[in-house]
Amino acid sequence: MRLLPLVSACLLCFAAAQAATAAPAPSTPATRLDHILLWGRGIDQVTSVMAVKLGFQVRPGRDPDGVANRYIRFSDTSFIELLGITRPNPTFDPGMKEDQQALKGGPGSRTFGFRSSSLDAIHQSLQALHYAVTPFFSGPDSAKPGWRLFAFDRAPLSSNTFFIDYAAGYAPDQFDPANADDYRVTREHPNGARELSSIWLVSGDADADRRQLEKMGYGHAVPVKLAAVGAKGFCVPIGPTALLTLQPDGAGLAQQTMANGGPRILGVSFGVTDLERAQRWVERGYEHKLTSYRGLSGASILAPTQDDLGLSIEFHAMQASDSPCSATNL
Structure with missing residues (x-):
């Protein structure tokens, strides 16, 4: 399932980081960098560059509103989400619109995610530090949860970011996440x-x-x-x-x-x-x-x-x- 619409909605009204105030720093033992959102000039253009010129295996995604996504997944569980406009006048959520304005319609990335199994603790700690964190969002649906995230109403860093975690076995580029062979093969890239x-x-x-x-x-x-x-x-x-x-x-x-x-x-x-x-x-x-x-x-x-x-x-x-x-x- 596509993460961008809810992720981008969480990233409304990013501005300069707030001034620091004294409060305990959050505990982050289980945190790592998860993925970036990478816009191309079009979804086929960015796919071609990643696959043909660079040697990555690109996995299918979706295209519900004129903004398509595809995935490049790695053995360490990280990934790249590729994005591209597929028709005139696509439906942008506010985060997409902000990205496109900043990138001037060109290729690039200005959003990335942290992944942690301790989202609640991090969320509470950041609130105590007076960061403008959003409520939690989850998907793809309540019957089959796949991911859970929060972001910021005002950007603490120079690029936009969010914190995310995934349900056991969730993999948005596979129809059957329990299939071990698919899991392995989709993370093997010609470039190594x-x-x-x-x-x-x-x-x-x-x-x-x-x-x-x-x-x-x-x-x-x-x-x-x-x-x-x-x-x-x-x-x-x-x-x-x-x-x-x-x-x-x-x-x-x-x-x-x-x-x-x-x-x-x-x-x-x-x-x-x-x-x-x-x-x-x-x-x-x-x-x-x-x-x-x-x-x-x-x-x-x-x-x-x-x-x-x-x-x-x-x-x-x-x-x-x-x-x-x-x-x-x-």
Whole structure:
């Protein structure tokens, strides 16, 4: 089932984050980054880029109101939700309209989700911190619950976000979530991608996002630089994943992104089983030779996806680490 209509409705009237007030930080032991909402110029365009040029397996979604969605799911239970307009004058909910206005109808992403099995505790803690959290929403229907979420009436971060959890076995891209073979096969990608390791936010003030995350209970930030995109900021561990809060650091993709569209998701990083295989796939797809570099997660390549997707896609070799922001990765 599509998550976007209720997610987007939850994201009404996002504005600058509220000033911090003294209150206990929420406990977040079970939280991780879950997925991003990625708009294409059209659903077939973004599907083609992800499948043909980048080597992901794209799963079907739905198209009830002129905005279609599709899924790319990973072995670590994270995913990407692809979105595209399929007819003139589609029915936008307020969140969709806000995204489209900010993206100027182009490709890109400005919304992502945290996943936690402790939604009630986090919701209560954020209320105690005076964050403008919404009530809970759930779906796909009361007879067969699949997900439960809350968002914010005013954005605490430079990109929109929400907190979500799923009922046992729920998988929106499968007719039979109990089928173990389907579960395994739909998470195997030709490029070898297996995990979402980090989401990169870009704004004019990386420390403002860091402070908000610390207030929300996500501390232990580590200063980082991403020379590949001309950015600097902080790596904030979110369970086994990392949220990077970045700002431009000289000329580069980060500066271009801010100049062309303002704060948004600058990039997403994925762990792959074979980096050379992923590199060959991207080089064939883009007819462009790539140079590997040492990124925050070790040996990495950056696919030239800004024009196609409005964000960067990084692939890195999978590696064991106690923390996604540990000093050994920097």
